Amino acid sequence: MMDAPATPVRPLILLVDDDAYLLALLANALQASGYDVRLASSAKMAVELLADGSRAPDLALIDMHMPDMNGLQLVHSLSAGQPLPFLMMSASSSEVFVRRAAEQGAVAYLVKPIELAQLVPAVITGIARGREIRALHESETKLTAALLGGRETAMAVGVVMERFHVDSESAFGALRQHARSNQRRLVDVATEFLKNSKVASGIAQRLSGRDSRR
Structure with a gap:
């Protein structure tokens, strides 16, 4: 039934x-x-x-x-x-x-x-x-929690902001989307981003809208 x-x-x-x-x-x-x-x-x-x-x-x-x-x-x-x-x-x-x-x-x-x-x-x-x-308040709360919870995440958000000229919410969102689509922890993606140009390329695609995956 x-x-x-x-x-x-x-x-x-x-x-x-x-x-x-x-x-x-x-x-x-x-x-x-x-x-x-x-x-x-x-x-x-x-x-x-x-x-x-x-x-x-x-x-x-x-x-x-x-x-x-x-x-x-x-x-x-x-x-x-x-x-x-x-x-x-x-x-x-x-x-x-x-x-x-x-x-x-x-x-x-x-x-x-x-x-x-x-x-x-x-x-x-x-x-x-x-x-x-x-929704904006929830996004800002998640961003604040993530930044407070990990030095690597905070550093990665800062680098994305500077490199791609976006605000903190957009930078954090791109990193989070990349982590979700690859089924990985955000902190691991942030750490790899700081060292790996392939991850940086993926983040750039997300920010430019060329990658539609979620």
Whole structure:
């Protein structure tokens, strides 16, 4: 008997606003559009929700002005462990507030009253941008761990950067791809690269896009 196909996981949205009516309105609209929703009526409640160890939200919609902690302070608190993609909501369209939200990393700024026709497109864009941010964060974390874990790897990344005029992420990615395709440890490939021109040639091909193997 074949197993039933797994049910796709619905994206999870965290809504944070001290306006109970708006929370309910947005929650109903998002749930009807295929999203799971968690509600927080204060910044303190949002912190508690994310500290309970349950699934992290794919995106947060956060009110700029709340009595116990403003939206930007909340984002700073929630993003301490890993980046939290968020849309900022506010009744003010002040350029100062918009700029502050953008500087903090907001993927969009929604002015109240929020038009429901614009809500879902903004959420779709926010989730996509959030995935990009998290992928970059994960890549940077892996790179940092690899560099801290081996002198040879760090040296090889530096040589690749200088020789091929690329950034550290591209250099590390080329070395890692070469190691994976040859079923070898990264540190061994890095050590050989520092001594062997054949490995250097393979890295050059990957950086130039001529080698499509993964």
